[in-house]
Amino acid sequence: MIRTKMTLMGCIAWLTAAGMACSAEPASPPRQNNAPLQDKVQPVIDRVEKACLERTVYMIGRVKAERLAELVRRAKPKVVVECGTALGYSGLWIARELQTAGSGKLITIEISPQRAREAEATFREAGLADIVTVKVGDATKVVHQIKGPVDFVFIDCGYSNYLPCLSGLEDELSKGATIVADNVGIGASGLGDYLKHVQTKYTSRTEWFDIELPWAPRDAMEISVVAK
Secondary structure, eight states: OHHHHHHHHHHHHHHHHHHHHHHSOOOOOOOOTTGGGHHHHHHHHHHHHHHHHHHTOOOOOHHHHHHHHHHHHHHOOSEEEEEOOTTSHHHHHHHHHHHHHTOOEEEEEESOHHHHHHHHHHHHHTTOGGGEEEEESOHHHHGGGOOSOEEEEEEOSOGGGHHHHHHHHGGGEEEEEEEEESOTTTTGGGOHHHHHHHHHHSEEEEEEEEEEETTEEEEEEEEEEOOO
8 A cells, every 4th residue: 555655645646746847948058159149140130231332442342252151251351351341241241251150360450540430449349349359440451460370361542552562461371271352253354463463373253243232243263272
C-alpha cells in the first residue's frame, strides 16, 4: 500500500511537471554573429541613400554596395581603409559587416570637414562609431599616416587620386589583402594608370553592374588581391 501511494504521488508530480514544461514558451535561439545589430544600421543606410540621391552626392549605390559587403564578409579584415567617405554610405555597409563579424575597424578618409562631420554623426546614429575612425584631409597624404597591416582597401575618390592612395598604402598591405576600386567603368579614361598598375602587379578583375543611378546606368569595380 505504501508503494502504491508513493507511485501515485510520483505520477501526479510527473504529470504536473510535464504540463508546466508544455505550457512554457520555447527557449529563444542563440544569437548568431550579432545579427540583431543590423536592424539599427539598415534604416540609416536607407536614409543616407535617399539623401545622396536628393542632394546628388555621388555614392556607390545599393547594387555595388551589396557586392562590397560580400567581399568584406569573405575577407574577414581586421583593418579596412576607405578613401572617400562622403556622407558615409559605403562606410555603413563596410562597418556593418565588421560589427556583425565581431572584429575589425574601418579608417575612412574625407577631404571635406563638413561631410566628415556629417558622416561621423551617421556612424554614431547607426551604432558604429566605436569601430569607425573618420580622418579629415587629402587621402593621398593621410594614407601615409596609417600603419598596417591593412587587410582591405576601398577607393572611391577623385580619379587622379586612386593610384597615389594605393601607392601610399602598399607597404602596409597584408598578404592576401583585397583592394576594391569603384567607378572604373564610368571613370575608365581617368583611371588608366591605376588599372595598369593593379592589373600588372596583382590578381585583378573588373566586375560590371547595372546600377541605374541618376549619374550612370552601368558601372564597374576593379577587385584586386595581393598575393599570399
